[in-house]
Amino acid sequence: MATTNFPKIQGGGSLILAWQVRGRPILVIGGGDVAAGRILNCLDADAIVTVVCPSSGLNPEVAHRVATGVVTHIDRPFEVADLDTTPPPSLVMCAVDDPVASSQVYKECQSRRIPSNIADVPPECDFYFGSVYRDGPLQIMVSTNGNGPRMAALTRRWIGKRLPKNAGRAIVRVGMLRKKLRSVAPAPTEGEKRMKWMTEVCTKWSLEDFCEMSEEDMDKVLTYYAPNEVPSLKEVRGEEETEPEVFDYSFGWWI
Numbered sequence: 001m002a003t004t005n006f007p008k009i010q011g012g013g014s015l016i017l018a019w020q021v022r023g024r025p026i027l028v029i030g031g032g033d034v035a036a037g038r039i040l041n042c043l044d045a046d047a048i049v050t051v052v053c054p055s056s057g058l059n060p061e062v063a064h065r066v067a068t069g070v071v072t073h074i075d076r077p078f079e080v081a082d083l084d085t086t087p088p089p090s091l092v093m094c095a096v097d098d099p100v101a102s103s104q105v106y107k108e109c110q111s112r113r114i115p116s117n118i119a120d121v122p123p124e125c126d127f128y129f130g131s132v133y134r135d136g137p138l139q140i141m142v143s144t145n146g147n148g149p150r151m152a153a154l155t156r157r158w159i160g161k162r163l164p165k166n167a168g169r170a171i172v173r174v175g176m177l178r179k180k181l182r183s184v185a186p187a188p189t190e191g192e193k194r195m196k197w198m199t200e201v202c203t204k205w206s207l208e209d210f211c212e213m214s215e216e217d218m219d220k221v222l223t224y225y226a227p228n229e230v231p232s233l234k235e236v237r238g239e240e241e242t243e244p245e246v247f248d249y250s251f252g253w254w255i
């Protein structure tokens with residue numbers, strides 16, 4: 001009989017992805033507090049951001065982005081023509097305090113098949129925002145699927161406080177090692193061995209090990225790849241392994 005021991009389908013969630021918008025145009029409508037957060041998220045993902053909003057409505061953070069030239073500013077209320085640019089926006093984020101304008105943005109985006117987020121209007125969102133923890137390349141997004149945005153922020157803080165402080169740094173070093181590994185073993189036929197070896201290094205080494213790993217250490221650890229061995233950082237450095245000092249009652253004198 002076929003096994004049915006597969007993951008149970010829960011439904012009702014969101015498809016959480018790490019959307020790649022590097023170099024892509026994103027239109028932000030509105031220039032208030034919420035727009036400031038949207039703009040930061042987009043810039044952190046290396047998107048090309050245009051903000052449409054009358055100058056009088058820009059909050060200090062958005063005004064600063066405009067003044068420093070990291071976003072393009074269109075100084076007027078939204079017009080439908082803002083969606084018909086070449087190329088068109090790949091995403092639209094609307095954060096205006098005008099429900100009629102918001103609904104118009106949503107409808108026009110839908111008819112053009114441009115995914116949009118209308119802040120605070122779940123039925124008019126192709127995607128929701130979440131509360132994001134960031135430490136270098138590490139990003140953790142918390143979503144409550146519309147149930148409690150404030151709870152999402154509190155959960156993100158709870159997780160953030162408990163994460164090791166060096167997680168982001170360690171992940172940067174892992175990224176460097178993986179890149180070097182691919183240049184040592186570039187062949188697609190190496191794929192299985194490469195992935196298994198990298199998985200084992202990640203499992204065996206601590207975050208501290210990765211943080212400490214120098215370029216020289218990386219080059220040395222990679223020499224263990226060909227014989228398919230996974231050394232500790234100490235072995236790589238030719239240092240003696242110190243046994244953890246655990247009293248295991250093996251001396252016999254307490255009886």
Ligand SMILES: C[C@@]1(CC(=O)O)C2=NC(=C\c3[nH]c(c(CCC(=O)O)c3CC(=O)O)Cc3[nH]c(c(CC(=O)O)c3CCC(=O)O)/C=C3\N/C(=C\2)[C@@H](CCC(=O)O)[C@]3(C)CC(=O)O)/[C@H]1CCC(=O)O
Pocket residue numbers: 037117118119120121122125127128129130131132142143144145146147148149150151152153156
């Ligand atoms: C996570 C975060 C990301 C961000 O926006 O960047 C985010 N909202 C945040 C804060 C926040 N928003 C609101 C409050 C007031 C307290 C409260 O209501 O809880 C607070 C708290 C605060 O400001 O601290 C008001 C609110 N929000 C929505 C509605 C409409 C509704 O619920 O129907 C109402 C009005 C309800 C009413 O009228 O009563 C809807 C949405 N807000 C979402 C995201 C999406 C679902 C995310 C999820 O489910 O997890 C979704 C569906 C769509 C979207 O906008 O993308 C960000 C925290 C970031 C951080 O601090 O880290």
Ligand SMILES: NC(=O)c1ccc[n+]([C@@H]2O[C@H](COP(=O)([O-])OP(=O)(O)OC[C@H]3O[C@@H](n4cnc5c(N)ncnc54)[C@H](O)[C@@H]3O)[C@@H](O)[C@H]2O)c1
Pocket residue numbers: 029030031032033034035052053054056057058059076077078095096097098101119120149
């Ligand atoms: N999802 C969230 O996290 C969240 C949190 C708080 C508020 N909100 C909602 O997001 C929206 C914006 O909130 P905010 O605090 O940034 O408001 P805000 O009042 O600070 O900003 C509104 C901005 O929209 C601009 N604007 C108004 N009409 C416009 C138009 N037709 N075209 C272009 N720009 C226009 C204003 O000039 C201003 O810059 C509100 O609807 C609010 O309910 C969402």
